[in-house]
Amino acid sequence: MKNLTILLLTLVFGFNAYSQTVVSSSSGNAFSGDRTNEIKLNFANLIALGSIEIGYEKFLSEDTSLDLQLHINDRFGYNSQANGKNYKTNSVQAAMNFYFGTNPNGRFFLYPLAKIRFGEFEEPVDGGIATTNMNAFMIGVGAGFKWELSESFAFGPYVSIARGFSNEVADRFTRIELNGGFSLGYRF
Numbered sequence: 001m002k003n004l005t006i007l008l009l010t011l012v013f014g015f016n017a018y019s020q021t022v023v024s025s026s027s028g029n030a031f032s033g034d035r036t037n038e039i040k041l042n043f044a045n046l047i048a049l050g051s052i053e054i055g056y057e058k059f060l061s062e063d064t065s066l067d068l069q070l071h072i073n074d075r076f077g078y079n080s081q082a083n084g085k086n087y088k089t090n091s092v093q094a095a096m097n098f099y100f101g102t103n104p105n106g107r108f109f110l111y112p113l114a115k116i117r118f119g120e121f122e123e124p125v126d127g128g129i130a131t132t133n134m135n136a137f138m139i140g141v142g143a144g145f146k147w148e149l150s151e152s153f154a155f156g157p158y159v160s161i162a163r164g165f166s167n168e169v170a171d172r173f174t175r176i177e178l179n180g181g182f183s184l185g186y187r188f
Helices: 002-025 043-049 169-174
Strands: 037-042 054-057 064-070 086-099 106-125 130-131 138-147 154-165 175-186
Touching: 037 064, 043 054, 043 175, 054 175, 106 154, 130 169, 138 175
Parallel strands: none
Antiparallel strands: 037 054, 037 175, 054 064, 064 086, 086 106, 106 130, 106 138, 138 154, 154 175
């Protein structure tokens, strides 16, 4: 977990340094003020599932952004941990958000994504514990809407669908996974 956190922070700060060079060399500033960074939390899944999804979004232009997320206690879809089932999984996700429209208070966005999940799923079977290796690479697409409350705060719903490339996960669950939530972000 420590190595994953270090990797994520290195990617965020490295990309931030690169993209500031790109933004400063473009003509004019298309952003609302100088707030081209956003940290966010999916509070819906935190409340409903106990899954912590934190993200960092770097706006490259007025209409595009890079979105990096860390999912702690990530679950496959919205499966429960009831009846002795236990997810010991985490994941990292990268997406490119494309915003549409000119509404100053909120806009629709679409995004392709890539996600890597790692860990195990345990469940009781015939008096013992069956373990499924959840390591998987996934690609997918998503959509959402983000309201901008002020220059500093944004929130909104989103949903995504992804296809996994792990036979072991597909044998226990399915190759297709639905995810969604409601995030609250702070821009700086």
